[in-house]
Amino acid sequence: MKREFMMRGTSMFFLLLFMSQTTYCSQSIYGSEFDYKKAKPTSDYFYGKSRKEIELYCKREMLGTSDLSACAQFRYERIMDAFDKRVSEVEKILEEDDKANGAYGQPAALPYFKKAQANWLLYRENDCYSNVYSVGQASLRFIDFWDCMTGITKHRLDELTKPNSDD
Incomplete structure (x- = not known):
């Protein structure tokens, strides 16, 4: 027993x-859960490589999942550099316009632009998180996330660069 x-x-x-x-x-x-703001920059992943070398590497076929994810993040970081530069330019233009219009008693546009940008950032993040989490566990989900963030950011950059163009 x-x-x-x-x-x-x-x-x-x-x-x-x-x-x-x-x-x-x-x-x-x-x-x-994934917090993209805590992701290490791709300069750590591609340490010692130039931007051109990384671009060429990311165009290769048969990359592993980690490489594909790093390349997707790299593309996002590149578009964000251009995006941040453009937002800064727009803010300077609005600041100057606000000064000129303020002399005539007109309300300032810059505070509304900043609020719109903050809300747009929330929209972009939530839309991309929603898309990626809806598929469940998958090894490519971070690649999809970075691609989503890149696409939406590129679209917004185009809006800020060519605000009067009709698509």
């Missing part, structure tokens, strides 16, 4: 150990 109990106890111990290992192994970084 004592021996039978020990056998069952040992069997239960290994069964529980196996189950906990299975649960642990089934979890991955792809199943957790």
